[in-house]
Amino acid sequence: MSIVDAIRADAAGLLQTGRAKLVLGYRNRQGRRAPILLADAAGADQLVYDAECRQNLAAYLRKPEVRQQFPVAVVAGPPVMRSLVMLSAESQIPAGAVTVLAVGENEYHGALDLAATAQLLREKYADPAPDEELLRRVREVAAMSEEERAAFWTEQFSKCTRCHACRSACPGCYCQWCISKRNVPQWISTADLSHGTFAWNITRAFHHAGRCTLCGACEAACPQGLPLMLLNACVAECVEKEFGHRTGYDLEEKPLIGSWRPEDDDGFVR
């Protein structure tokens, strides 16, 4: 049985037995991959899966419409699986609310609960191949002088229209009241000026420290083509190097910024 057939069979089975009231998956829409929320087993043959299914469906789990339908099942490749484990570790998914239709690299691992998903990730997908092109670009920016870097980001951020598509696409952005929405006091200016754009993009990247699974959904969603993954990769590298933290492999992982150890790095303090 092909991967797609297996996903369809499992999705239909889950919906028929009531183990899931909703299946979040991908479908074909005029040759492109779009999300689909299935409530009826009869529609399971619309589900597809291939390398183009890059949207992170875990982002739908914060929506009240979806949460009312718990338990749900989610079609997930390794980055989405890591997002789901992260959401559970951060208490955003109640126990038993999500079944994972786990698709690996050229392999289907079946319908798993989150504990089994975390174990699968640790055993088979613990070392995702580093994105060489992304790392090369990170090195390139890191090698610039302060002035060049500032100019580089000023130019990049000048394209940002603050549409917040990056926030909508990201499963980690689950706050009901984003800091960028607050206006008393207004932390992040909404004026059409560069400082609010800088504050927004830096704050977004920082709030995902220890939370970002490098799925790439934010950059893919950005209509202006901002290199958001550069910021994410910079934070992820720091988090792994300094604190040995890798997101999405452990259901018991404490939030990185909400926890501490006495032996944390002190080297940058005078």
Add this chain to the structure above:
Amino acid sequence: MEKTETIAENARAGFEPRIVAFVCNWCTYAGADLAGTSRLQYAPNVRILKLPCTGRIDPLLVLKAFEGGADAVLVSGCHPGDCHYTSGNYHARRRWSVFGKLLAFAGIDGRRLYFSWVSAAEGQKFADLINSITKEVRSAGPFDPVNPARRRT
């Protein structure tokens, strides 16, 4: 102790660094107070803002300072283990470790952002710290022309 520079001397050089210091109520503010009551002179370029704890110092406060035209920002609190609220400075340390590297990557590097632990007994350390930071920022030059976080109308 390094030689203290006066405003008059520096006005001749043309550039006066504006340094914003976010300090905690219990240690560094008391340390700054001790520097004052001990009549220790230090560079007048620092604007001290007192907060309850370094754990309260949100990175957005630092961004706000840079938006408003600070040439450098200092964050300082109790030594590890000494926090009035037990663990606020440990939380802060982890946060700043990541935030400092992110800001450096975005064009605000280590010459613009400083972290320190200064206890209530370290008036001399506070004075020396401000003097040395002022000197470093002075040699780095005004941040305004390149500051990517600066509010520009």
